[in-house]
Amino acid sequence: MADGTSHVIELGEMPHDEKAEPLPEPRRPATPAVRVAALCGAALLTLAGAAPLAHRPPGIPVPAPQGATFAVVADRLVVADGPGTVGRGGRVVTGHRLPGGESVWQFVLPVGDHVLGLSTVADLLLVTTSPAGAGDTISTALEPASGAVRWRQAGYPVPTEAGGVLFEMPRADGTGLIRSIDLASGAARWSLPLPGNGVAYRRGARGVTEIVLVSADGRVAVHDAGSGALRHAGRVPPAADRVSYRFTQVVADLLLVDGGPGTVTAYGLDRLDRRWSIPVPPRSAAWFTDCAGVVCLHDESPGALTFDPATGRQLWSDDRWLGVTPVQDRLLAAAPAIGLEMELATLDPRTGHVLARFGRWRLGGAERSAPRQLGFRRLPDDRTLVAALDFPAGQVRFRAVLPGSWDDCVDAETALVCLRPSGGMVLWPLAG
Structure with missing residues (x-):
């Protein structure tokens, strides 16, 4: 080296x-x-010319494949093949002791599997994998110190605000299940069927607080992310084709769904009362996000475009930014x-x-x-x-x-x- x-x-x-x-x-007094x-x-100029x-x-060198994914969990460095290394044959996830870098455990994936990502929940390391080309996503919970397997669960992990985890198990048609598990044992606690539009989430600072399910006929069900209990239900206008909406997004306390052609309509998530409607670009890649208390509209073009969540009024736009x-x-x-x-x-x-x-x-x-x-x-x-x-x-x-x-x-x-x-x-x- x-x-x-x-x-x-x-x-x-x-x-x-x-x-x-x-x-x-522009030229102005120094702020x-x-x-x-x-x-x-x-x-920086000083650093560039500084003597060693x-x-x-x-x-300290540590073995890792090109394009590896890695994470630091407590006093362990965990290294695995990343999603970009599919087909290269690597199936080993390795735990190294910090700060020395010594290898202390290995976890070997089933033949054909590859790592989608590493994450943590409570005191556990989640290794999320999938067979290359096809097959269900699997999340394996490991003890970070030893690499011992605590449990395995089908689905992709979604953290909750209360410190738990949900697992999405979608099918090709958009339906499927979302399941909550007991972190100690991996046993299923409860599950909900997903409609064809999939699932949307209301989020807090650390994860999901509510699960929002919207059917193409306009039925809306809002469930607690901790217990799975139904908090409230109601209706919005059905999808124009009665098959699926273009938008079913939760942004802050709003549910956004298709309005008339080329528009999106915002409803208050708690009462499903209609708040406002705005035009949206015809590009299929357009989407909305919660931008620190305002609503951002994104598409394939650079720039920032923001709206007032209370009224739908455009607040500002700026093409200088690639994104926000x-x-x-x-x-x-x-x-x-x-x-x-x-x-x-x-x-x-x-x-x-x-x-x-x-x-x-x-x-x-x-x-x-x-x-x-x-x-x-x-x-x-x-x-x-x-x-x-x-x-x-x-x-x-x-x-x-x-x-x-x-x-x-x-x-x-x-x-x-x-x-x-x-x-x-x-x-x-x-x-x-």
């Missing part, structure tokens, strides 16, 4: 900008955000920069005004709504700057400069765990 470099950089924190300002930036950006730029630090701890993602009480926005690196900023959801700028980063991981994420920036001489980005606080904490290029990293507090594009992982010890 390279020279085993692990540079630990502590440059302090980026303060939150108290004065929202739009992009682009706190502009001064912060200038300081960060100076710091003496007595750096070497990186809710992060607690603000929106994370990304604009094109260099290659995979994006100019990142947080926005006020009601106005679209910039609250804080973070500079140019490529984000790691897949959870874009996480309040704290790792960012990566290429430096000269084939090095990578890694920083912890705290989006609600508007802060950047530089974590390390690593030799070479990296697909992704996880911050395990005492070490950065990083995956090479060509395969193989390295644990880079950190000094705080």
Whole structure:
């Protein structure tokens, strides 16, 4: 590998900008955000030409296939083939001890299976797999410390607000089951049949709070995600073709379904009272999301388009952003920069005004709504700057400069765990 470099950089924190300002930036007196950006730029220039630090701890190699998926659970690094490695023959999920990287257990998948993802529920690791090409999804609960199998359950896991998990078991026609299980034993607690439109969820900060089932004839049933009990039921207008809706989405406290041709209508989820109706683009890829208290409409085009959830009135739109993602009480926005690196900023959801700028980063991981994420920036001489980005606080904490290029990293507090594009992982010890 390279020279085993692990540079630990502590440059302090980026303060939150108290004065929202739009992009682009005309000539104006320096604001706190502009001064912060200038300081960060100076710091990066210093890093780019910095001499290596003496007595750096070497990186610790860990075997991993190209395109692996990985997670840190308690004091274990878990490594598995990722969804992009189907057909390469790898069927082993391995647990490594942190911070040393020693292999302590292995879990071997059935022949033909591949890993869809790794997740956690309560104190368990869930390995979600599926046979390549066909077959039901299976989630296996493992003890993170030992790799021992606790239980196996058909379906794809969906976490609940109360700390439990639901399993979706859809069929090709959109019907199927959703099931709740006992976390200790894996035994089924209750299940609900899915209508042809599938299932929608009302979500809290940590997971699902209500299950919303909508039939093509307009029947709506809202169930508690913990007990499965029916909370209330009612009706909305049926789908135009009596077969399926184009939209059946829950956004905050609204149920969105097709209205007339080219429109979507919002109903209050608790009473199914009609709130508003707006036109939607004819593209089949259009969808709505809860954007930190406002409603976002997305399609295949870049840009942000937001609506007032109470009235359906358009609040603002901005074509500068490739997209926006809710992060607690603000929106994370990304604009094109260099290659995979994006100019990142947080926005006020009601106005679209910039609250804080973070500079140019490529984000790691897949959870874009996480309040704290790792960012990566290429430096000269084939090095990578890694920083912890705290989006609600508007802060950047530089974590390390690593030799070479990296697909992704996880911050395990005492070490950065990083995956090479060509395969193989390295644990880079950190000094705080």
